[in-house]
Amino acid sequence: MSDTFVIVGGDAAGMSAASKAKREDPDLDVIVFEKGEWVSYGACGLPYYVKGEIEDIEDLVAVPAEEFREERDVDLRTHHEVTGIDPDGKSVTVEGPDGSFEQPYDELLIATGASAIVPPFDGIDLDGVYTMHSLPEGERLKGILGGEETHPDAEISHPPESVAIVGGGYIGLEMAEAFSGRGLDVSVFEMLPHVLQPFGTDVAEVVEDHLREQEVDLHLDTAVERFVGDDHVTGIEAGGETFDADMVLVGVGVDANSDLAADAEVDVGETGAIATDEYGRTKYEDVFAAGDCAEATNVVTGDPTHVPLALTANRAGRAIGQTVGGGDLTEVGDIAGTAVVKVFDLEVARTGVIHHDEAEEAGFDPVSKTIKAPSRAHYYPGGSPITIRLTADRESGKLLGASMVGEEGVANRIDTVATALHAGMTVEDVEYLDLSYAPPFGPTWDPVLTAAKVLRGQLD
Amino acid sequence: MSDTFVIVGGDAAGMSAASKAKREDPDLDVIVFEKGEWVSYGACGLPYYVKGEIEDIEDLVAVPAEEFREERDVDLRTHHEVTGIDPDGKSVTVEGPDGSFEQPYDELLIATGASAIVPPFDGIDLDGVYTMHSLPEGERLKGILGGEETHPDAEISHPPESVAIVGGGYIGLEMAEAFSGRGLDVSVFEMLPHVLQPFGTDVAEVVEDHLREQEVDLHLDTAVERFVGDDHVTGIEAGGETFDADMVLVGVGVDANSDLAADAEVDVGETGAIATDEYGRTKYEDVFAAGDCAEATNVVTGDPTHVPLALTANRAGRAIGQTVGGGDLTEVGDIAGTAVVKVFDLEVARTGVIHHDEAEEAGFDPVSKTIKAPSRAHYYPGGSPITIRLTADRESGKLLGASMVGEEGVANRIDTVATALHAGMTVEDVEYLDLSYAPPFGPTWDPVLTAAKVLRGQLD
Numbered sequence: 080m081s082d083t084f085v086i087v088g089g090d091a092a093g094m095s096a097a098s099k100a101k102r103e104d105p106d107l108d109v110i111v112f113e114k115g116e117w118v119s120y121g122a123c124g125l126p127y128y129v130k131g132e133i134e135d136i137e138d139l140v141a142v143p144a145e146e147f148r149e150e151r152d153v154d155l156r157t158h159h160e161v162t163g164i165d166p167d168g169k170s171v172t173v174e175g176p177d178g179s180f181e182q183p184y185d186e187l188l189i190a191t192g193a194s195a196i197v198p199p200f201d202g203i204d205l206d207g208v209y210t211m212h213s214l215p216e217g218e219r220l221k222g223i224l225g226g227e228e229t230h231p232d233a234e235i236s237h238p239p240e241s242v243a244i245v246g247g248g249y250i251g252l253e254m255a256e257a258f259s260g261r262g263l264d265v266s267v268f269e270m271l272p273h274v275l276q277p278f279g280t281d282v283a284e285v286v287e288d289h290l291r292e293q294e295v296d297l298h299l300d301t302a303v304e305r306f307v308g309d310d311h312v313t314g315i316e317a318g319g320e321t322f323d324a325d326m327v328l329v330g331v332g333v334d335a336n337s338d339l340a341a342d343a344e345v346d347v348g349e350t351g352a353i354a355t356d357e358y359g360r361t362k363y364e365d366v367f368a369a370g371d372c373a374e375a376t377n378v379v380t381g382d383p384t385h386v387p388l389a390l391t392a393n394r395a396g397r398a399i400g401q402t403v404g405g406g407d408l409t410e411v412g413d414i415a416g417t418a419v420v421k422v423f424d425l426e427v428a429r430t431g432v433i434h435h436d437e438a439e440e441a442g443f444d445p446v447s448k449t450i451k452a453p454s455r456a457h458y459y460p461g462g463s464p465i466t467i468r469l470t471a472d473r474e475s476g477k478l479l480g481a482s483m484v485g486e487e488g489v490a491n492r493i494d495t496v497a498t499a500l501h502a503g504m505t506v507e508d509v510e511y512l513d514l515s516y517a518p519p520f521g522p523t524w525d526p527v528l529t530a531a532k533v534l535r536g537q538l539d
Numbered sequence: 540m541s542d543t544f545v546i547v548g549g550d551a552a553g554m555s556a557a558s559k560a561k562r563e564d565p566d567l568d569v570i571v572f573e574k575g576e577w578v579s580y581g582a583c584g585l586p587y588y589v590k591g592e593i594e595d596i597e598d599l600v601a602v603p604a605e606e607f608r609e610e611r612d613v614d615l616r617t618h619h620e621v622t623g624i625d626p627d628g629k630s631v632t633v634e635g636p637d638g639s640f641e642q643p644y645d646e647l648l649i650a651t652g653a654s655a656i657v658p659p660f661d662g663i664d665l666d667g668v669y670t671m672h673s674l675p676e677g678e679r680l681k682g683i684l685g686g687e688e689t690h691p692d693a694e695i696s697h698p699p700e701s702v703a704i705v706g707g708g709y710i711g712l713e714m715a716e717a718f719s720g721r722g723l724d725v726s727v728f729e730m731l732p733h734v735l736q737p738f739g740t741d742v743a744e745v746v747e748d749h750l751r752e753q754e755v756d757l758h759l760d761t762a763v764e765r766f767v768g769d770d771h772v773t774g775i776e777a778g779g780e781t782f783d784a785d786m787v788l789v790g791v792g793v794d795a796n797s798d799l800a801a802d803a804e805v806d807v808g809e810t811g812a813i814a815t816d817e818y819g820r821t822k823y824e825d826v827f828a829a830g831d832c833a834e835a836t837n838v839v840t841g842d843p844t845h846v847p848l849a850l851t852a853n854r855a856g857r858a859i860g861q862t863v864g865g866g867d868l869t870e871v872g873d874i875a876g877t878a879v880v881k882v883f884d885l886e887v888a889r890t891g892v893i894h895h896d897e898a899e900e901a902g903f904d905p906v907s908k909t910i911k912a913p914s915r916a917h918y919y920p921g922g923s924p925i926t927i928r929l930t931a932d933r934e935s936g937k938l939l940g941a942s943m944v945g946e947e948g949v950a951n952r953i954d955t956v957a958t959a960l961h962a963g964m965t966v967e968d969v970e971y972l973d974l975s976y977a978p979p980f981g982p983t984w985d986p987v988l989t990a991a992k993v994l995r996g997q998l999d
Binding site: 091121123124127132133138139141378388389390391393394410412413414415416417418419420421426428430456457458459460488490491492493494495497498499501502504508511512513514515516517518519520521523524525527528 | 851854916917957971985
């Protein structure tokens with residue numbers, strides 16, 4: 080009898096694992112339980128769907144459910160929620176449309192993802208307060224912007240004309256662009272002194288100036304106190320003031336969905352995500368975890384970290400599928416926490432360790448330097464400045480991380496630094512990279528090289 | 540008495556060395572002899588100047604001569620040609636406006652650059668036949684396109700309406716864009732089966748399709764036989780046919796200006812460029828060579844190579860300036876031969892060793908794979924395909940090189956591979972890089988990762 084590989088959760092990590100395992104071993108029984116309707120979708124595309132740049136929500140689906148079922152021979156069961164794991168008995172409890180049942184497994188992958196954090200503000204349950212983490216949420220929001228839902232509160236203009244966004248992270252700023260593109264008045268409330276905390280102050284300040292140019296009403300260092308309204312939200316109290324808003328979007332981060340694992344005494348790390356080894360295994364060697372619910376190892380510090388991003392999920396799922404289907408233990412890979420986000424006309428990117436407290440905690444003596452360099456040769460028309468901040472360890476010169484922002488040439492340029500981090504390069508190594516040059520694409524010394532040159536001057 | 544550092548040639552390598560040496564040791568006497576008028580200029584910008592995107596030729600100058608003289612205290616002497624080197628007597632012979640003299644040196648840098656190859660075709664000396672390698676040549680050509688010079692041959696329309704470009708390399712294709720932008724009918728003649736030889740066939744074919752879409756009349760595998768005309772060129776004979784042309788641009792490559800060095804028994808390598816060690820020294824330890832006249836070491840093969848590009852020149856000049864001014868031997872750095880060129884709407888890039896004969900000669904067993912991947916998430920509007928060809932050594936999996944082409948996301952993306960080459964990564968290492976992702980900038984698996992994944996499948 081062939082083995083049964085059970086997967087809990089049908090998004091990036093789960094479906095990557097399912098596909099890869101079946102490709103490696105067509106005889107393997109692969110069962111995926113997904114509690115919702117959608118599988119294998121790009122939640123990263125939701126802001127552009129809401130903005131209207133993507134017409135059909137089905138376009139966000141990478142591989143349709145039927146293709147998994149019919150072409151890839153995966154036993155994919157949507158509307159099935161796994162409610163318990165018995166690691167000793169090697170089975171899971173499943174609630175499906177036809178009731179509850181036990182499903183035995185030989186190998187199990189927990190790929191339960193993450194959920195938008197819902198902060199305990201007064202008024203969080205009012206109508207018109209949304210989070211944005213799933214396709215149904217995106218669909219509903221787009222419908223509301225198009226006037227599909229009638230507001231129960233007659234005082235609210237309809238469709239909404241203003242939105243208050245709580246949180247200046249990725250989702251908050253991508254949604255600011257989306258709402259602004261739909262013609263809404265947008266305000267953003269961030270409790271920290273700067274937006275985009277993982278990108279550092281120097282980069283954040285460039286983004287903040289740009290947001291203000293785009294007429295986003297930006298409230299930094301401003302804690303939200305409560306949402307105002309009777310049934311439907313009508314405003315937000317923050318920093319001691321009240322601001323009117325026809326709707327509210329809460330984007331204050333995500334939490335790993337690790338309760339199911341924790342209930343089965345699978346270890347959960349300090350990050351709140353499931354602890355795994357280099358092969359994505361939990362403390363039970365036949366129980367894996369991957370994707371937004373799991374930790375990954377930071378390539379710079381060697382420490383477990385929780386950075387729920389799409390590539391990490393896809394890669395780990397695929398590696399686990401290879402392990403389960405192919406039989407050889409396959410590493411899920413370390414991460415550098417490389418990320419890029421579009422904020423209106425800006426590309427904003429980061430990789431590695433850039434905050435000094437984080438670097439110090441990992442035993443480094445961090446030094447940083449921020450430079451500005453042009454995105455094209457000084458004489459070539461249309462260039463714009465790129466701001467780059469590089470961080471390194473003073474003693475060893477080891478490169479620790481970088482963040483960048485600019486109107487062009489940032490999204491791919493961060494990958495030069497990410498690659499250098501994976502290679503364990505020093506700042507001097509980076510200075511000696513033979514990077515490309517042509518007048519339309521950069522100065523002779525690539526901005527990364529210039530940043531390395533300047534930072535090395537600080538290390539001597 | 541302070542040392543005297545004599546530099547022959549006032550472009551990227553020479554002026555970088557001069558500036559750096561003076562910064563390191565303000566007491567050093569730094570004398571630069573430049574036979575022409577211009578110093579420290581971006582020849583790479585000439586096509587855009589001719590095209591009309593850059594108004595003033597002085598914009599191409601990175602640092603004006605007066606700044607070197609007045610602010611950087613460099614004894615810069617234009618219109619001074621060094622005609623001989625006496626390495627034993629440690630002096631050079633100089634022809635200046637006031638006659639000939641001997642200049643003693645303590646350290647000497649040969650930075651004589653390269654010259655456009657002038658092939659021995661019949662008719663090469665006709666009016667209307669140009670090369671494009673210096674600012675005066677660029678100025679003259681722009682003048683002609685603007686109708687400034689009268690053609691001596693009355694049969695020629697004026698200003699020129701058609702141009703035949705000999706050579707489908709960087710300069711040829713950049714100038715094709717420039718001439719096309721000026722409204723000329725453009726034909727390109729390439730004796731090899733494909734344009735852009737250093738980029739490989741798969742990438743070249745994409746470029747060729749694009750050139751044809753841009754109405755460039757492309758003649759591949761077509762050797763030019765002679766230029767036709769009495770005083771002024773009126774056409775070109777190639778592949779047994781005659782083609783009319785009001786002007787001809789010859790861009791068949793450059794040769795290192797190494798005669799001065801060779802006459803002084805400084806070693807010249809098989810490439811025709813000056814042989815140097817890792818510090819840019821020739822066989823005489825007080826005679827350095829850098830820039831387009833010198834060899835550099837390929838980071839993949841460890842072999843000397845001649846890839847005359849701007850960053851290599853700047854970097855080597857700066858390192859030699861550091862050595863001479865600062866006293867500590869500083870490495871000039873290896874090169875990966877990383878290059879990018881804009882061809883109309885395409886970005887075309889390469890790095891490392893991509894041709895199999897070259898890889899085999901260096902002792903590798905090369906395997907290549909070409910993939911196409913989208914430049915944006917599949918659902919994000921406006922994306923276009925990127926073609927990537929990766930090459931690796933079969934046995935070790937060591938990455939050897941890459942070439943890429945696409946409308947966006949190529950110029951900086953090649954640097955991910957260049958960095959991996961410097962780190963000596965395998966294809967598997969590349970597959971595990973944590974590269975950036977957001978829907979506007981690429982698919983979840985960056986095209987470089989996908990290419991590595993596919994290539995690794997070939998290695999197993």
